[in-house]
Amino acid sequence: MRRIGPAVAVSLLVGVVAACGSDKPPASRPAAPAPSAPASSQSEGPRAKVPVTVPANLRGAPFDVERSLELPAGWSAAVYTRIVGARFMAVTPDGALLVSTPGSGAVKLVRKGPDGAAQVSDFAKGLQKPHDLVFAEVGGRTWLFVSEMNRVMRYPYAAGDTTAKGGEVVVDGLPDTSTPELRGQYSHVLKNIAVREGVLYLSIASTCNACESDTVSDPQRATIYTYDAAGTNQGRKLYARGLRNAEGLAFVPGTADLWVVVNNRDNTLVPDDRDVDGDGKGDRGKKMTAFVDNYPLEPFTKVTQGGFYGWPFCNPNSDQSNRNMGYHRDVELNANGSKADCATATKIDVGLPAHSAPLGLTFTQGTRAPDLGAIIPLHGSWNRSTPSGYKVLHFPWTANGPGEQRDLATGWLDPATGKSWGRPVDAAIDADGSVLISDDGSGTVYRLTPPAR
16 A cells, blocks of 8 residues: 555556567668657646745745746646655645655654644654655554665554654665675665555665676565565565666555556667668667667556566667567677576566656545546656656556556756756645645645646
């Protein structure tokens, strides 16, 4: 169960691409160009540019000038509160909001004061880079699970609690910057979690861009493990692998279907003999901006037990489609296919724009929010020649999974300058049906409010 609110505690419990194992394009078609990004997302119905309402006491930069977001027509946007380094969120069963701040080692509590203004206090502090926050029922009791970089804690929660009480360790000794073999280096040390029916699902991300060492460590990295949600390091099992940095773990409400978004690798070499620069020669094995900008896509995919999702030996093949993608061999680590058979790797359901850095994943089914399906904030690229991301997507949900990609909120990135004034991280659904969005770039939690129904 993930980031539940008072009205949704129960409900939130919850073109095909052929797999490619060859180093060359099929003989039946010419060398392919660098893959293009997915077609521009479309929202359902008209959209409007709306000013972001900011309380007078919160108008420090970047809100020292007027800011606006583009939203579906009739929606409004407001700054709910300012929290430096705001990352993942969870609405408490009694309607407050918790926000993790890894940089300060604290989980913040946000409550509405008598005047309706947000009041912020420390719910838990002195933690080691706390990141994901999940409420779940285990053993007939409501618990808040908090992932730190080296462990997962749980705290009993009762309505009205303003500080964490009686913390218990669920998982300890997770790899972090203190792990001897890593020598203080861990590129994706923050952990993400989900809890369902007494089982904790834990993402242990890669330490690197692409490296074989993470696949032979103990525990393996670029993986998802499961643990008993009621005991210290009990019942550890490897659930899935090949997920470079799986974020936003969430179950589709009312199902056992676990979905994730993944931050994929950077600086991928051209995997075959395609002519990227148009000089009439194949560019296999070269690092070329025109290719790297759009390759590989960021997976948004269902995760199944025993699944292998490619990294670091296979990269999603988006030459023909960003749906149901197979793989190319990674030229650096698996050129001859001896490290992994990419033709048998688990296909990726949906590819999001390359390097857009999806982080949160929140489902709206059964909540008071409009039925948007899946909400995915894109934190934004750092190394793409033309920036991508810096917005919030949603996917209407169908019997077959995600429908067409659509924009929910845009406007944090100025396309003219390529500069951003905010970086969306996570989404949560408030008790009134508003969509809350955290932003660690500007240190903000926004309230996006749909029109009255």
